[in-house]
Amino acid sequence: MSDPQNPHQPGSKDPLHGITLEEIVTTLVERYGWAELGQLIDIRCFQLEPSVSSSLKFLRRTPWARKKVEDLYVLGRPWRPT
Numbered sequence: 724m725s726d727p728q729n730p731h732q733p734g735s736k737d738p739l740h741g742i743t744l745e746e747i748v749t750t751l752v753e754r755y756g757w758a759e760l761g762q763l764i765d766i767r768c769f770q771l772e773p774s775v776s777s778s779l780k781f782l783r784r785t786p787w788a789r790k791k792v793e794d795l796y797v798l799g800r801p802w803r804p805t
Contacts, residue, residue, distance in 0.1 A: 738797045744789070747796045748778050754799060764791045 739747070751760055752775065761769035766788050768781040782789040 738800065739793055742796075744782060744792075745775065745779060747792060748775050748782070751792065751796055751799075763795060764788070766791075 735741070755763065757769060757773040761773065766781070766785075768778045768788075782792055
């Protein structure tokens, strides 16, 4: 049975279900670092004085950039059978 209090439960087909944008950005920064992230996704908030806070502000207002970030996150996740 699904538990609405546990967002990381199996059952959703959306690989980003229950994961915040802040978690996504933080994970990508830990995985790639700002320099490589700025090369992988060509957006200024990753290249010039990058921070999680400024990146979140930009990504929340810019759907095309957010999609690129989410796609990179999903591609880098380990495969899990459903």
